[in-house]
Amino acid sequence: MGSVSRLAWVLLLVALAGAVASLIGPQERWFGIDIGSTGATLFGFALWVGAKLFARQPDRIFSAEWALAERRSWVGLVFLSLIVANFARFLWSLGQAAEPPQQLRQIPADHLMWNLFVLLISWVIVSHTIRGSEPEVVERDERDLRFQHAANRVGDFALSAIVIGCVIMLAALPVERLAWWLAPLVAANVLIGLLLIKSLAEYVYLVSRYAWERR
Numbered sequence: 574m575g576s577v578s579r580l581a582w583v584l585l586l587v588a589l590a591g592a593v594a595s596l597i598g599p600q601e602r603w604f605g606i607d608i609g610s611t612g613a614t615l616f617g618f619a620l621w622v623g624a625k626l627f628a629r630q631p632d633r634i635f636s637a638e639w640a641l642a643e644r645r646s647w648v649g650l651v652f653l654s655l656i657v658a659n660f661a662r663f664l665w666s667l668g669q670a671a672e673p674p675q676q677l678r679q680i681p682a683d684h685l686m687w688n689l690f691v692l693l694i695s696w697v698i699v700s701h702t703i704r705g706s707e708p709e710v711v712e713r714d715e716r717d718l719r720f721q722h723a724a725n726r727v728g729d730f731a732l733s734a735i736v737i738g739c740v741i742m743l744a745a746l747p748v749e750r751l752a753w754w755l756a757p758l759v760a761a762n763v764l765i766g767l768l769l770i771k772s773l774a775e776y777v778y779l780v781s782r783y784a785w786e787r788r
């Protein structure tokens with residue numbers, strides 16, 4: 574593993590640690606340090622440096638034998654995992670409210686929207702720059718399309734399983750909590766979360782399938 578590849582892994586670990594600290598850091602300070610703010614700063618720094626590293630030296634981060642579709646699958650898995658973590662934290666915060674929001678301005682989504690904006694812009698930049706130095710790169714071949722179709726089926730199965738689990742969970746909830754989760758704005762955000770998990774399951778399958786093929 575080259576120095577650039579090791580640096581990429583270090584930045585990824587720093588970004589993950591910063592994201593975790595930002596999302597679930599304690600409200601009180603530890604030894605005078607605001608864990609949440611410090612984690613958010615580390616996360617932003619690692620994301621910025623990582624995006625520049627991917628833009629300048631993508632061929633030294635990924636193995637030369639990796640297809641473009643496989644590279645994008647790994648990038649998608651990392652960024653979507655961070656998006657799902659942020660959205661889960663948002664749903665948890667939303668669930669602490671005494672009353673369900675009735676208007677969009679009542680939803681505490683400012684922090685989430687900023688994080689999503691940063692993550693999506695970084696995802697687009699990195700996905701565009703990992704093509705490497707070759708002037709012409711095959712976007713997807715027959716194998717990549719076959720893997721994608723299989724991943725779509727896995728995602729559909731995961732979504733069906735999650736929906737069934739949600740139905741069972743709702744059936745077990747008290748009437749007052751059931752009414753809370755079925756409020757239009759709350760239910761809409763939960764549905765968005767389910768679609769994110771479906772996409773995450775597809776990326777997990779893709780990277781696992783590519784890794785299995787190289788064995």
